[in-house]
Amino acid sequence: MAIKDLTTAQARRPFQRRRKTCPFSGEGAPKIDYKDVRLLSRYVSERGKIVPSRITAVSALKQRELAKAIKRARFIGIMPYAVQ
Amino acid sequence: MALYEHIFLARQDVSQQQVEELTAALTEVLAAGGGKVTKNEYWGLKGLSYRIRKNRKAHYTLLNIEASAPAVAEMERQMRINEDILRFMTVRVDELEDGPSAMMQKRDRDDRDGRDGGRPDRGGDRAGFGGERRPRRF
Numbered sequence: 001m002a003i004k005d006l007t008t009a010q011a012r013r014p015f016q017r018r019r020k021t022c023p024f025s026g027e028g029a030p031k032i033d034y035k036d037v038r039l040l041s042r043y044v045s046e047r048g049k050i051v052p053s054r055i056t057a058v059s060a061l062k063q064r065e066l067a068k069a070i071k072r073a074r075f076i077g078i079m080p081y082a083v084q
Numbered sequence: 085m086a087l088y089e090h091i092f093l094a095r096q097d098v099s100q101q102q103v104e105e106l107t108a109a110l111t112e113v114l115a116a117g118g119g120k121v122t123k124n125e126y127w128g129l130k131g132l133s134y135r136i137r138k139n140r141k142a143h144y145t146l147l148n149i150e151a152s153a154p155a156v157a158e159m160e161r162q163m164r165i166n167e168d169i170l171r172f173m174t175v176r177v178d179e180l181e182d183g184p185s186a187m188m189q190k191r192d193r194d195d196r197d198g199r200d201g202g203r204p205d206r207g208g209d210r211a212g213f214g215g216e217r218r219p220r221r222f
Contacts, residue, residue, distance in 0.1 A: 035146070035187045039186070072175070077133055077171065078130070078133060
């Protein structure tokens with residue numbers, strides 16, 4: 001998939017979206033913490049399942065970290081294993 | 085000496101005072117093993133996401149611990165015996181954070197949300213028609 005130039009945003013053709021970057025990499029990125037429910041809840045679906053990184057664009061390294069944090073949060077009861 | 089973050093959940097029927105006594109007792113167990121507690125954070129009676137031993141709520145306490153592994157093992161052994169403790173988790177960390185944890189500062193963190201719009205970004209190929217469609221479920 002081609003990386004789209006941002007300056008052509010208006011003229012952007014359909015079916016070619018710009019590549020998303022990992023929200024946990026780079027400057028000012030939040031730290032993944034199992035106690036931070038608000039941050040973690042953005043990366044689970046409405047059913048409480050962990051959203052795949054191909055959708056959230058989290059890098060593989062950070063996705064592993066994130067998954068571990070979510071599992072810890074579930075264990076201590078601050079996040080659900082399954083909704084309903 | 086290793087550093088640990090330790091969270092434990094006490095039964096909903098015990099009072100806050102009893103939880104504090106419990107914390108003090110555990111601190112003592114650690115001290116006997118040559119460790120110490122560098123931070124003690126009581127989160128209060130919080131609702132659980134699912135029932136644990138028929139409890140819908142639990143008292144949460146976070147402890148930052150600096151102790152040797154045998155001391156922590158001894159504390160965990162005693163926690164397993166205590167029926168007021170629903171669950172506990174000890175995580176070894178490279179460094180302990182000083183300030184209040186994410187749980188305590190939750191309320192005044194709205195400033196951060198502007199960074200990424202407050203929801204996960206939907207990735208390239210899936211963001212097709214309409215862009216904002218949520219992923220399929222089930």
